[in-house]
């Protein structure tokens with residue numbers, strides 16, 4: 001059986017390996033000059049390739065993934081989940097390290113993951129063709145598929161796996177062209193949005209002051225109905241808004257609200273490990289008498305944060321503090337309210353929210369519309385939070401699509 005895999009990213013390389021191990025003659029076509037270009041950039045060059053939390057009984061797909069088919073994800077992770085991914089990489093000679101559940105190659109280098117996959121592709125005799133951009137896939141009358149390449153060449157295959165990624169970070173090759181390819185075969189890609197990205201806010205006068213600050217904080221995304229989602233971690237402040245992991249974790253929901261033309265608020269708590277009551281007690285009248293705001297708050301938060309909050313409250317560092325104003329400053333430090341106006345675009349996003357609906361594929365990742373076509377990875381309507389969840393989805397869906405496509409389960 002001749003199988004074509006379109007895309008040599010995380011899901012495509014995994015699909016190619018599993019299809020080849022299951023006995024198919026596999027050709028993997030990659031438009032870039034090398035395979036796994038995006039993988040090199042993952043996890044800040046260290047590649048957070050999965051997360052052990054997914055193995056816990058308390059793990060719920062809905063807490064970590066946004067998708068129209070959570071049941072399909074649950075089944076996929078049951079069949080080829082974290083354990084299987086770890087075993088796969090270890091058997092291919094890659095050691096890995098567990099950092100509080102976040103899994104990385106032991107080398108600390110994302111390149112190790114790519115080299116491991118490339119070696120395995122060669123080992124199982126996958127033909128990897130780089131510089132090969134697929135521009136059309138047509139179903140022939142005999143049930144085979146003709147793939148047309150940008151360079152004018154074409155070839156026939158019995159089955160095709162689409163692993164072309166979504167639209168995020170197009171510099172790595174995933175520019176959304178995969179949606180057009182599968183749409184020509186009858187599939188639908190719902191509206192896609194950037195996710196795991198920075199959020200632009202209205203109050204630029206605040207952010208100009210805070211730009212460059214990295215501080216532990218809790219961010220809460222609020223709609224008129226209440227708290228939509230929240231996260232805590234190292235917040236990065238830029239001159240246009242907020243970034244960093246906690247921002248990324250709330251960005252999917254912020255994007256969803258913005259897409260409905262709503263303008264969500266974001267509440268930033270710069271002292272997330274302390275309750276307001278504990279802080280008020282700390283700043284008891286006895287301690288605060290004749291103290292300046294610098295004396296009271298200078299040891300608590302980044303100077304730029306304090307400067308910004310004091311300005312907001314109409315106060316100065318050197319002013320002698322009064323009780324009512326102390327409360328006001330504390331409240332602002334615990335709940336600085338800003339307004340989200342947009343997300344950064346796809347060029348600055350790590351993943352794509354939306355994609356081909358899971359209702360259009362079987363649990364073996366085969367198209368319900370065109371038998372013989374398989375889809376996996378970010379092309380599908382699945383996006384996870386930061387922490388290795390997106391790559392785990394790429395490995396799981398790629399592996400299962402590959403083995404099902406070759407007609408033999410390898411689990």
Ligand SMILES: Cc1cc2nc3c(=O)[nH]c(=O)nc-3n(C[C@H](O)[C@H](O)[C@H](O)COP(=O)(O)OP(=O)(O)OC[C@H]3O[C@@H](n4cnc5c(N)ncnc54)[C@H](O)[C@@H]3O)c2cc1C
Nearest residue numbers: 007009010011031042043048134165173377378388390391
């Ligand atoms: C900066 C950054 C950091 C990230 N860090 C992490 C992390 O640490 N952990 C994590 O879990 N996730 C991380 N992600 C997300 C993760 O990398 C992706 O979700 C994952 O790579 C998606 O895999 P994929 O195979 O579906 O798509 P991709 O990895 O995007 O691969 C798709 C491939 O298809 C090729 N292609 C596209 N169209 C064609 C065509 N027509 N013909 C031929 N080839 C084509 C592309 O060139 C590309 O190589 C990060 C993303 C970014 C951008």
